[in-house]
Amino acid sequence: MTRDISLTVNGTEHELSVEPRALLISVLRDELDYTGPNVGCESSMCGACTVHLDGEAVKSCTVLAVQADGCDVTTVEGLATDGEFHPIQQGFQEEHGLQCGYCTPGMMMTATELLDRNPDPSEEEIREALEGNLCRCTGYQNIVRAVENAAEKMQQEPAVADGGGD
Amino acid sequence: MFPDEFEYERPETVDEAVDLLVDHPEAEILAGGHSLLPTMKSGLASPDLLVDIGHIDAMQGIDHADGTVSVGALTNYATVDDSPVMRENVTVFAETAHAVGDVQVRNRGTVGGNLAHADPASDLPAAALAADATMVLQGPDGERRVDADDFFLGMYATDVAEDELLTRIEFPARPEATGAYAKKPSPSSGYAMVGVAVSMTVDAGRVEDVGVAANGIMDHGVRLDPVEDALAGTNPDGETVATAATNAANDLDEMMMMDDLQASAEFRAQLLETYAERAITDAATGTGVVAAGPS
Incomplete structure (x- = not known):
């Protein structure tokens, strides 16, 4: 038995029919081809699958697609606008905030939610916010710098901060 | 890791949810899903029916009136953590909600789900006891209230009957505490x-x-x-x-x-x-x- 749902992903509305047991991450990746969010641990520990659900960072491996019916979803693909990287993407690029890149889409989605709530976070606040995103390459230092870099950019150019998701 | 197949119902009201539980006492209740879904994905639980209460608006949010703070069971940890009413009047519960999981978990997991799941290693039960919380349960015969001291019975066991729903948690407002x-x-x-x-x-x-x-x-x-x-x-x-x-x-x-x-x-x-x-x-x-x- 399937169920009809509606998901608005990065501003585009999708109507589809899913099994109730389908996870949001698999519907995003396998049905709708948003392959930015990654499948990591599949047990809500690693954060590689983090997306925004109605503006809040969630682990999409631990949300059923039917639970997200009617919601706005933003994936990492929704961050850039008009071919211009979002400040968080620029920050990761400039500070070398990634090596293999697998955790990066999730890191960015958690970081952008933090910056929405707290435009000028301390290092401690950044580290606490990223607690649910694991990186096995970098030792986190450059990721923290990338978020600080993005925060500075977004404070200088507040208009850019409205970028993602629409 | 996918859960096994299950039937899915999404009631819009508490009464509809209770009716479903009366007809299907073996059903599992899905709130934020942050305890239930990992259990189902790892194969430790395979319920035939999930009753998704996540869209019942009456079970959301925090009210403060007449010396009582009432927290809807579907209110997530982040909302409790960020709530000035909770920080002021039920400090211990807000502090403890902040200690649960990580940002993403706190955005999805619900306080009612946490308490009704009654994991012995979970954070909120101690806070509910310390704050003298009262659990409000709704069943086919109406509402009943259970003190936190009488609510937790054992590992994953509470006083909630199979045809009952934890709808809200009430706390005495203690701004001086x-x-x-x-x-x-x-x-x-x-x-x-x-x-x-x-x-x-x-x-x-x-x-x-x-x-x-x-x-x-x-x-x-x-x-x-x-x-x-x-x-x-x-x-x-x-x-x-x-x-x-x-x-x-x-x-x-x-x-x-x-x-x-x-x-x-x-x-x-x-x-x-x-x-x-x-x-x-x-x-x-x-x-x-x-x-x-x-x-």
């Missing part, structure tokens, strides 16, 4: 090996009212009466707090303490005293949450 939660998280899962929640009102240098309770030590959250008794009426200075904390395990049956690969019962009992002292000290100085080690 401070609150704190100190936990020793499991290095792998972040769940509490031991966690102690404290709500305390000090007036003119004397402890007027105090609630102290613990997670992780027994198969369900427990109130630490001997610590409360030792603190009542005292001036909570360092020595008094340290002495009171040594009573933490006095009423607990050592044979029934949690004992597993992560921590022996003996170690947990030792942690309990240490974390009781930290939580009480924190509440006495009004500084809030403490977590040691990786969390």
Whole structure:
């Protein structure tokens, strides 16, 4: 038995029919081809699958697609606008905030939610916010710098901060 | 990792949900899903029917009226953590909600789901006990109210019947009380090996009212009466707090303490005293949450 749902992903509305047991991450990746969010641990520990659900960072491996019916979803693909990287993407690029890149889409989605709530976070606040995103390459230092870099950019150019998701 | 197949119902009201539970007592209730879905994905649970209560608006949000703070069971941890009403009036519960999981988990997981799931290593049961919470349950015969002290019965076991729903949690508003939660998280899962929640009102240098309770030590959250008794009426200075904390395990049956690969019962009992002292000290100085080690 399937169920009809509606998901608005990065501003585009999708109507589809899913099994109730389908996870949001698999519907995003396998049905709708948003392959930015990654499948990591599949047990809500690693954060590689983090997306925004109605503006809040969630682990999409631990949300059923039917639970997200009617919601706005933003994936990492929704961050850039008009071919211009979002400040968080620029920050990761400039500070070398990634090596293999697998955790990066999730890191960015958690970081952008933090910056929405707290435009000028301390290092401690950044580290606490990223607690649910694991990186096995970098030792986190450059990721923290990338978020600080993005925060500075977004404070200088507040208009850019409205970028993602629409 | 996919859950096994299941039937799915999404009631819009509490009455519709209760009707479904009456007809299908074996159904599992889906709220935020952050306890249930991992269990289903790992194959530990395969319910035939999920009743998704996530769209019942009446079970959302925080109200403050007539000296009572009422928290809808579907309110997520982040909302409780960020709520000025909770921070002011039920400090211990807000502090403890902040200690759960990580940002993404706190955005999805619900306080009602946490309490009704009654994981012995979960954080909120101790806070509900310390804050003298009342659980409001709705069943086919209407509403009934259960004190937190009578709610937690054992590992994953509560007083909620199969055809009942935990709809909200009520707390006495205590703007004068401070609150704190100190936990020793499991290095792998972040769940509490031991966690102690404290709500305390000090007036003119004397402890007027105090609630102290613990997670992780027994198969369900427990109130630490001997610590409360030792603190009542005292001036909570360092020595008094340290002495009171040594009573933490006095009423607990050592044979029934949690004992597993992560921590022996003996170690947990030792942690309990240490974390009781930290939580009480924190509440006495009004500084809030403490977590040691990786969390």
